[in-house]
Amino acid sequence: MTTPQELAEQRAQEAKRIRRSLDANHEARKEGIKGGEDTVAFVHENLCIGCDHCIIVCDDDAIELYDKPLASPIMKVEVNKKAKVLRDPCTGCRLCVLACPTDAIVMLDR
Numbered sequence: 001m002t003t004p005q006e007l008a009e010q011r012a013q014e015a016k017r018i019r020r021s022l023d024a025n026h027e028a029r030k031e032g033i034k035g036g037e038d039t040v041a042f043v044h045e046n047l048c049i050g051c052d053h054c055i056i057v058c059d060d061d062a063i064e065l066y067d068k069p070l071a072s073p074i075m076k077v078e079v080n081k082k083a084k085v086l087r088d089p090c091t092g093c094r095l096c097v098l099a100c101p102t103d104a105i106v107m108l109d110r
Contacts, residue, residue, distance in 0.1 A: 026098065035094040039107045041085040047104035050081030054096035054105060062089040063096060 002010075043054075045068070054063050063085050070080040083104070085096070097105045 030094060030098060033094050033097055034107050035092045037092055038110055039092040040087050040090045040110050041096050041105050042108045043083045043085055044104045044106070045082050047102045048082045049102055050083065051101060053099040053101060054083050057095040057099040060089045060091050062086045
């Protein structure tokens with residue numbers, strides 16, 4: 001029978017394996033996204049869920065959330081948040097693109 005200590009060690013090893021795999025995928029994805037001073041992030045409003053992951057990772061304070069009325073007659077939600085990129089402070093670092101869980105953010109040429 002597996003002891004709690006052995007189970008904890010197995011979980012820790014599995015967590016390390018998963019982290020290595022995710023890091024490798026993250027680096028491969030980052031290489032495929034254009035970025036730099038000549039680019040700016042853009043949020044597709046219809047894909048944005050207002051989760052604020054992009055705001056958390058943005059070191060340049062180039063993203064803000066704004067209120068948008070929900071376009072569904074079925075759901076009664078008072079406030080629906082959407083992200084908006086502020087063009088001037090955006091440095092094109094791509095962190096928001098990598099953080100977005102819905103792929104709502106893309107990089108565009110300035």
